[in-house]
Amino acid sequence: MSADTGTAGAHPAGGTAQPPGRPAPARRRRVDWSAWRAFAVLTLPMVAGLVVFKYVAMGWGLLLSFSEARGTIALGTWAGLGNYHQLFGDPRFRDSLTLIVVFTAFIVPTTFALSLGLAVLVNRLRRGRALFRTAFFLPAAVSYVVASLVWKMSLFSGLPSGVANSLLGLFGGEPTAWIATVDPPLYWIVLVTVRLWLQVGLYMILFLAGIQQIPADLYEAARVDGAAGEWKLFRHITFPLLRNTSIAVVLLLVIAAFQAFDEFYNLLSTGLAGAPGPDGRPPLVYLYDIALVQQNYGVGSAGAFVVTLLIVAVTLVQGRLVGFGRGDE
């Protein structure tokens, strides 16, 4: 191993000012092979993995989406836009897109408001802050499968002994089959609350981090200026200064919501053909059915690209909207 290569780089660059107008002398450096070797050793596993599981996968998927691929993952006959036609021709796929937009419209604001509210609340506590933070954060350790089990079989079970029904019973209400009731869409409560419970703590932590970076003297100054009400302080100081955190939270929430799969699959049993209950099928559950059950990888790949493009588009649009407002502050 030659350790003494590349000592040319040790010269302190920019130590002497170049006379203006004269171009820097084109010095030809020797290639530092030891640096290249180290770089290759360190980056090769990551690059190879990403190339195979992202780039090749996306490339192959794109080709598959234009070909006839039923029951096979080999590239079959060229089908042009046939798979995309079939996809958008299927009312169940269009319904799944509507469903996920509505679901996102429900889950993003509720999670945002609750996690921000809890962060403000926890931040006000002097003692026991860590205790309450843990209580709100602990659900993040639970999987969607386990949460779905509790929600389906205990919290919102159709039995009179279910938690929701027991509470209802206290007020003289009749036991309700929460998940099986489509009209009014009571199953929606089950779907939204389970995700809320699982992810609120995570975003609360993000907001807490943001709140704790706000200098305390800003609040003092505002109090001196007479803006004493807690709500006013929140509106004029806390919330505006959480701008960057808020943007990140909304983006993360939207991306996560668009990829919802676990709770729909486990709560609504749409993974089982002919199971009773609402047919709540977000895009990923629909695509799981197409690819893994019907083994139509052509249409499945086409769907994967549609959903991916949708998410990328939403990300870019949000970045754009946020970018426009930046000059105001």
Next chain:
Amino acid sequence: MNPRSRPSRMGSYLAAVVFALPFLLPFYLLLRNSLMSQAELGALEWRWWPEQVSLRGFADAFSNETAPLGRALLNSTIIAVVSAPVSTMLASMAGYAVARIRVAAAKPTFVLILATMMVPGAATFIPTFVVVGSMGGVNTLWGLILPGLFNAFAVLLFRGFYLRFPHEIEEAGRVDGLGHLGVYLRLALPNSGSLFAALGVLSFIEHWNAFLWPLVIGQDPTYWTVQVAMSTHLTSQAINLPALFASAVVAVAPLAAVFLFAQRYIVRGVMMTGIKG
């Protein structure tokens, strides 16, 4: 200080308790139900605690023939225990290289890694399945593990960390005769312990709780993870509820322990991964 602050602080505690109760309720239900008998779980009357604590559910869960919980636990453990350190290590290596080794390929490599962040993970499970399937990865442990080891976002975080790694330390290592790899392994890596722990713990949780990918790849019961095994029972016709709740308790317990003991790492990890914008 403020005369109003005492009653308002009381109000805060009251509100915190009122909100915390529904957050803790599902944990209590999980425990209560796992200790109930099938008959008690199907009862019409609400009950705070089983009349007679039964461990039958735990026994049933472990002796289930079609989907033995022991096997599923083993699979989940192998996946999480391998994935967490390896994926973090790979990200650390790549992050160091793009941050500190000045070769012409550094920028393009970083762009190539970063670009994959635009692609949402779960939404592209079909293309990934096609590639892993063609490599013979269905119903294998490596098929379950390998695609989840490459985390571009973790590379970004490690790069940020290593960019701030003091040049004096690197120079000192050079004087002692260390090459790039030596500086990384002896000096930079040991100094990134807290970031390593934070990302490692998050990765552990993520892999333990993962559902869609194990469902797609581990189709044979031998390769079911805990989550897939529970889901299969949950969506089947005849459910042994006590066994299912007992499995859930077993599945949640290790993570709850990780949460309680490594919370500061998790919190730090979440703070770093969230503030990327």
